[in-house]
Amino acid sequence: MWRYIILLWICLPVVLASEAKAYKAYVSNEKSNTISVIDTTERKVVGTIKVGQRPRGIALTKDQKYVLVAVGDDDTIQMIDTAAHKIVDTLPSGPDPELFTDDPSGRILYVANENDNTVTIIDIERRARIGDVEVGVEPEGMGLSPDGKILVNTSETTNMAHFIDTATRQIVANILVDARPRFAQFKDDGSELWVSSEIGGTVSIIDPIKHLVKHKINFTVPGMRQEAIQPVGIAITHDGKTGFVALGPANRIAVIDATTHQVQKFLLVGQRVWHMAFTPDEKYLLTTNGVSNDVSVIDVSALKVIDTIQVGELPWGIAISQR
């Protein structure tokens, strides 16, 4: 009897640990029109879901029931049931949706529609479009302040970060950043907003209260031409201390001290790295590498690339389940 109990006590942490780490990563493959499902423990593709045309922006709903994926060439957002791995419904975005974000309650979705200079507001439960906000040319990046009060949209040709009051749906500030801003990310404490400029080659650190660019991060990779440095995806740790910036065709992730905004290190990943997502325990950071058709796994504490997972063609976005 005691033997069994002891055995159980030995096994339990192992069972618990492996269970706690069994997250699923969903990767949108822009060219294949599929989602690759990765088991983050095994670091293997465990499933492939067929979706609409040109899937890019991807996220899970707060209740983890659905994976939402923007299929730009079908002008809609598809809802994938996470249990059945099947498309069960669609959301009425505007034309050519690309990136989106949901509010803290998980009920409202804000979508950037590249083709008609608007941000669309959607009630997820009712699957209904409940409003639009006119922004600059080619809206793309979407970031929401942690309290849900300020929505930031970046417009790629206007080169601005538009601050939208979510209560009044009015633009309250427009901040010029460098050319082709693609991604907007708040720190968890709301103290800073980071905006990446793909063509400008910089990340602007914006004070969201004063509406000012307080710092600009530049990247210099020895031996690499400046034009190849094209920042896109941004990920910041929950404690706000470390930032990661995907540098596109420079094939590297820049590691940033998020307090001093100094570049600490470059991590070599696959080709044309787009976006990133942390596992919920923040032990690993997964990156989508568009041209090499794979996902790199970064050990966050060691700051090392430890694995590469082959996925579909032109992987673009990534979302990881929270449980």
Place this chain on the structure above:
Amino acid sequence: MLKKYDVAAKYRGANTWSSALIRAVITGTLVLILTAMLARSEPVTIKIGYIGAAERKTAISLVDLPPDNDGVAGVRLALDDNNTTGKFLNQQFSLEEMRVKNGTDPTNMVLQLADHGISFFIVDLPAEMLLKAAEAGRQRDLVFFNVGAIDDRLREENCRANVIHTAPTRSMLADGLAQYLVFKRWQQWLLVVGSHEADKLFADALRRAARRFGAKIVQQRVFEDTGGARRTDSGLVQIQRQIPLFTQGAPAHDVLVAADESEVFASYLPYRTRDPRPVAGSAGLIPKSWDAAHDQWGANQLQNRFMQLFSRRMTALDMQAWSAARMIGEAAARVASSDPQMIFTYLKGPEFALAAFKGQKLTLRDWNLQLRQPILLADGRTIVSVSPQEGFLHQFSELDTLGIDRPETKCLLK
């Protein structure tokens, strides 16, 4: 308003003079503040002039005939983009379009537009006429954008300090093509040149490119333009017989490279040559700044916006004109001003970069104000490749492997 108060005060008599004066002063101040506020909410207008040729260029294929609004349509789309951005910055952009007959002097037209408050001129004219326009604008600090003329001399011995070039040069186009042909190891070229001046200039650029990148021109032939119509009812029968005759007996070659800017023969070459060889240059695989099929790097969005506005596809000239108008918009947004000299200075400075859907930022060569840009290689259906090709290195910018580089330039900006 102020006057009205004065009258009212007089009417009521002298004892109310002092209080009326105070009221008048207060009202006057209020009026001043209101005017200042109104002036601030009134958007600043930046006026742009477009001068294009009155005549339409001709082409062998109906598909290649330029539309009437070729070029200026690109400006209009860029102004839409600028005005959407301008909404947030209190800036507005307007356009005045004029056409000039080939061979005439555009000086008066430039001065007339300048009198309308225009400082920026987007110009699609042949080299000589462009130089006259630039000369006319020198005294009045007018800024010109050359969007149509690809002559290298406009960026070299005839460069001007008040002319920015968004059109690529012949040497940039030739280098972009040559890099790809060398990458393909199609290094033996049969060069066929038309008999017009522009054809010869393009052939010069192709010869220079072959020398630079290690291709060999095994033979050169001239296709004489003997006149005649491009559209006839039984032309095809003859062409099918003529082209094999013209291309027979050539030394061994990998590719036939044609220099025919005048649209006399090149489009007749593919599938009709004596030896089964690909055609490049003025037909077949064509180097250009933009193409209707280009959809990479977000270009799809621009193509969609263009199609929605004009119900046709966007040409290279449209793109070169779009780039010019967007440069003005981009600089005006950055300097937060409509002052032409501030805008021009920003464009020439190190901060300027244009996002133009070509996978990297476009910047200006400070020694001759030429816009650096990748060159697309299009076969009429798809984009085959984009130069600079991998492996063609440069100490400053790989885009400077295309065209005449700083150490070789003959330009002295003045």
